[in-house]
Amino acid sequence: NAGVTQTPKFQVLKTGQSMTLQCAQDMNHEYMSWYRQDPGMGLRLIHYSVGAGITDQGEVPNGYNVSRSTTEDFPLRLLSAAPSQTSVYFCASSPGQGITGELFFGEGSRLTVL
Amino acid sequence: AQSVAQPEDQVNVAEGNPLTVKCTYSVSGNPYLFWYVQYPNRGLQFLLKYITGDNLVKGSYGFEAEFNKSQTSFHLKKPSALVSDSALYFCAVREFGDMRFGAGTRLTVKP
Numbered sequence: 534n535a536g537v538t539q540t541p542k543f544q545v546l547k548t549g550q551s552m553t554l555q556c557a558q559d560m561n562h563e564y565m566s567w568y569r570q571d572p573g574m575g576l577r578l579i580h581y582s583v584g585a586g587i588t589d590q591g592e593v594p595n596g597y598n599v600s601r602s603t604t605e606d607f608p609l610r611l612l613s614a615a616p617s618q619t620s621v622y623f624c625a626s627s628p629g630q631g632i633t634g635e636l637f638f639g640e641g642s643r644l645t646v647l
Numbered sequence: 648a649q650s651v652a653q654p655e656d657q658v659n660v661a662e663g664n665p666l667t668v669k670c671t672y673s674v675s676g677n678p679y680l681f682w683y684v685q686y687p688n689r690g691l692q693f694l695l696k697y698i699t700g701d702n703l704v705k706g707s708y709g710f711e712a713e714f715n716k717s718q719t720s721f722h723l724k725k726p727s728a729l730v731s732d733s734a735l736y737f738c739a740v741r742e743f744g745d746m747r748f749g750a751g752t753r754l755t756v757k758p
Contacts (some may be wrong), residue, residue, distance in 0.1 A: 628757035
């Protein structure tokens with residue numbers, strides 16, 4: 534039962550470096566999303582996708598890119614890392630494109646930008 | 648845009664006592680409301696949801712939540728708290744496809 538798998542679990546970057554956080558799900562879910570979690574701020578939505586080839590911005594999209602070429606994968610790209618992007622990142626998925634399904638979360642990726 | 652508020656950063660209860668974690672919501676249409684729990688260094692786990700129907704929703708681990716449309720609230724409850732219930736709890740609302748979360752409430756259950 535893999536569910537939602539995120540890699541890497543931990544990453545340290547220098548300011549200006551780029552990297553990709555990987556997210557894969559094996560539940561054939563159409564909906565996938567990326568959140569960041571910061572103390573006292575809960576989870577904030579970065580980007581989401583309702584199916585392959587379709588992505589949209591969430592609350593805090595600046596500095597991040599996504600693409601959805603397959604149903605299974607939804608990578609999050611940091612183009613030029615900044616200290617403000619130090620956070621814990623969660624990928625989540627849910628079945629269908631509807632709005633009544635609960636999200637299934639990965640275990641998180643902890644990113645530190647120096 | 649839809650939003651939820653969790654007015655308490657921290658809730659402390661004694662083991663065996665009832666617990667309540669509060670949540671209020673704001674939506675323009677029908678609310679689809681969720682509760683999640685997060686244990687240290689883990690992802691969020693789904694507890695329960697309200698879509699339609701009975702205002703009292705039962706979920707995992709003995710938790711339940713009461714939907715109140717007039718007060719725009721969706722409070723999480725449990726009749727008898729356990730030490731193992733200590734965790735971070737998030738309320739969430741889903742209206743237009745994306746799900747928005749509250750800031751979270753840290754529940755501590757003391758023996």
